[in-house]
Amino acid sequence: MSLSFISTLNSILSEAFSAAGYDSKYGAVTVSNRPDLCEYQCNGAMAAAKEYHCAPFVIAEKVTSVLSENPAFSEVSCVRPGFINLTLSPAFLADFTASMAASDGFGVEFPAPKTIIIDYGGPNVAKPLHIGHLRTAIIGESVKRILKYMGHTVIGDIHLGDWGLQFGLIIEELKDRKPELVYFDPEFSGEYPEEAPFTLSELEEIYPAASARSKEDAEFMARAHERTFLLQHKDPATLALWKHIMKLSVEDEKKIYDELDVHFDLWNGESAADPYVPEVVSIVKEKGLSRISEGALIVDVKEESDRREVPPCIILKSDGAALYQTTDLGTLIMRMRDMNPDEIIYVTDKRQELHFTQVFRVAKKAGIVKPETELIHIGYGTMNGKDGKPFKTRSGGVMRLESLLSEIYDAVREKMKERYQDEDIPEETVKCVGLSAIKYGDLQNQAAKDYNFDIDRFASFEGNTGPYILYTIVRIRSILKKAQAVLSEKPDFSYLSEAAGTVKALLLSIAGFQDMIQNAAEELAPHKVCAYIYQLSDVFNSFYHDTPVLREENPGKKQAYLELLSLVERILSQCVGLLGFSAPDKM
Ligand code: ARG
Secondary structure, three states: OOOOHHHHHHHHHHHHHHHOOOOHHHOOEEEOOOOOOOOEEEOHHHHHHHHHOOOHHHHHHHHHHHHOOOOOEEEEEEEOOOEEEEEEOHHHHHHHHHHHHHOHHHHOOOOOOOEEEEEOOOOEOOOOOEHHHHHHHHHHHHHHHHHHHOOOEEEEEOOEEOOOHHHHHHHHHHHHHOOOOHHHOOOOOOOOOOOOOOOHHHHHHHHHHHHHHHHHOHHHHHHHHHHHHHHHOOOHHHHHHHHHHHHHHHHHHHHHHHHOOOOOOEOOEHHHHHHHHHHHHHHHHHOOOEEEEOOEEEEOOOOOOOOOOOOOEEEEOOOOOEOHHHHHHHHHHHHHHHHOOOEEEEEEEHHHHHHHHHHHHHHHHOOOOOOOOEEEEEEEOOEEOOOOOEOOOOOOOOOEHHHHHHHHHHHHHHHHHHHHOOOOOOHHHHHHHHHHHHHHHHHOOOOOOOEEOOHHHHOOOOOOOHHHHHHHHHHHHHHHHHOOOOOOOOOOOHHHOOOOHHHHHHHHHHHOHHHHHHHHHHOOOHHHHHHHHHHHHHHHHHHHHHOOHHHOOOHHHHHHHHHHHHHHHHHHHHHHHHHOOOOOOOO
16 A cells, blocks of 8 residues: 555645645645646645745745655646746656556555445336436446445345335236136135246236236226235245246346346345335334324434535335335345445436435434444436437337347447458457446536447447457557566566656556546446546557557666556456446457
C-alpha cells in the first residue's frame, strides 16, 4: 500500500505550504482543467488569502519558490490571481509508474474493509427476463466487482420477486386448464409429485395469459388473490406448485445470468423475508411509530427538510396483507441478523426511489438497522431505443434478454466478418465482444441518466465503445507476443525519465489509475472506470503510433517500452473485469 498519485502530490504541496509559512491544509491538488497550460494544479492560495489577509498571488509565489527545486516537477508556475500550475517531471512519473507496475493491485490504497450487501437483479419469478432487467444486472455486477477489488467483503443478493400475486395468477390459471391435477384435489393427502405439471415454455405462456385475464375478469382476480393468500399461509398444495414454478424459472434465469457473466452469492427472494414480517409489525407497533389509517397499518416518515411529499409507509394493508416495503423491511431484519453488514446497496430503476426513501426511514427509526448502517439506493434511468423512446421489439413488445443477446451477437459477427475474411469467427470471441458492447454501452453513462441503446454504435470497433477497449487489449497482447517479451516483476523505467509527448501522456494516464478507482468505488460509479479506460486506450494508441517500440535499438529502452505496454494491458484488463467483461484471445 502506498499513496496514490494525487495523495503524493497533495503531500508535496502541503509541505510546501507549510514551509512557506501557511497552513498545510491549503495544499490540495487537482487534475488541471487547463491541460494546455499544465498537468495538475493547486488553487489553495486563493482560499489561504482569506485567512492570511494578503493577495493570493503573494502566497502562490512563495509556495512556488519553495517548490522550484522539487524533483517531482519540471515546471511550477504561478498565474494570476493565484493558481499554482504544476508540470510533472518525467523522471518522477517514470518512478511512480514503475512502482505501480511492481506492486500488487497497482499500488492502490485500500480503505478499511467493510461488509457490504448489494441487492441487484431482482427479477420477478415466472416472467422471462427482459430488457428491463438488464441495467440492474450490469450496474450491480460492476459495482460489486469494484467494491470487491477495493478489499471489501461484498455479498451479491438477487432478491427474487418470488412471493407475489403472479403465483396466485399462474396457479389459478393452471387450475382452470388442468383441474384434474392432484394439487387441486382437496381430498388428496399423499406426497405431491417431484415432476412439475408444466414445462418452462408453458409457464411462460400461462403467466401473461393469466395476467391479461385478471384485468378483465374480476372473479378470476379475486381467486388469484385468495391463492396468493394461501401461498403466504403455506397451504401445502399451493406451496408444492410454487416450488415447481420456482425451480423451472430459477434454473432458466441462472442460465441467462451466466451468459451475462453476472453472478450472485445469494439467491434469496422476498419469500425469505416472509417469516420476519410479523416482527416488522411488532417492532413498529412497540416503538409507537405506527398508526392505523383507513384500516391500514402505516408509519409516518415525512421529514421537515423534505422538498417533496413523502407519504407514510404502509406496513399492512387493511386486509392484513404485507406489501413490497414490508418484505424489504423483513429482509433488512434478516440481513442484519445473518450478516451484520456495514452497508447495503440496492440497484433498481430510479422510479423506486420513493419506495427506498420510505423503507430506509422506517428501518432507521425502528432500529431495524444500526444508526451507522449505510443504506444506499442506486436508481438508474431508462434504456431507450435509438429513437429515444423506451426500448421495444420491432413488433412493439418487451424484448427478452435472450433475443437482445442474440441481436448483439449478430451485429458483432457482422462487424467481424471483414476482419476475419474467410476464417471462422469463434463463438467465444463473438460473445466476449458482444458482452463488452452491451455492458460498456450501458456503464459509460452515469447510472441515473437515461440512454439510447444503439447496437450499431455499441458494437463498433472505433470510438468510445467496449469493442474498442477490447481491441486495444488484444492489440497490446499481440505486440508483446510478437516481441517475445520477457517481463520482469520490477521493471526498470529509468529509460523513460526523459519521456515527452505521447510517452509522457501515457505515464500520466497510468499514474491516474489509483485515484480514479478510489473515486469510482467511493461514488459507486462504473462510468468513471469507462471514461478512464477510454482515455488510457486513446493515449496508448497515440503513443504506439508515435513510438517505434519494436524497432527501438536501445535494448534497455525497448524493454521499458514493453514493460509499459504490459502495464497498460494489465490495467485495462483489470478495469474491463471490473465492468463485467473480458477480452478474447483474438479479434
Ligand atoms: N423485484 C423488484 C422489481 O421487479 C426489484 C427488487 C429490488 N430489490 C429490493 N430489495 N426491493 O421491481
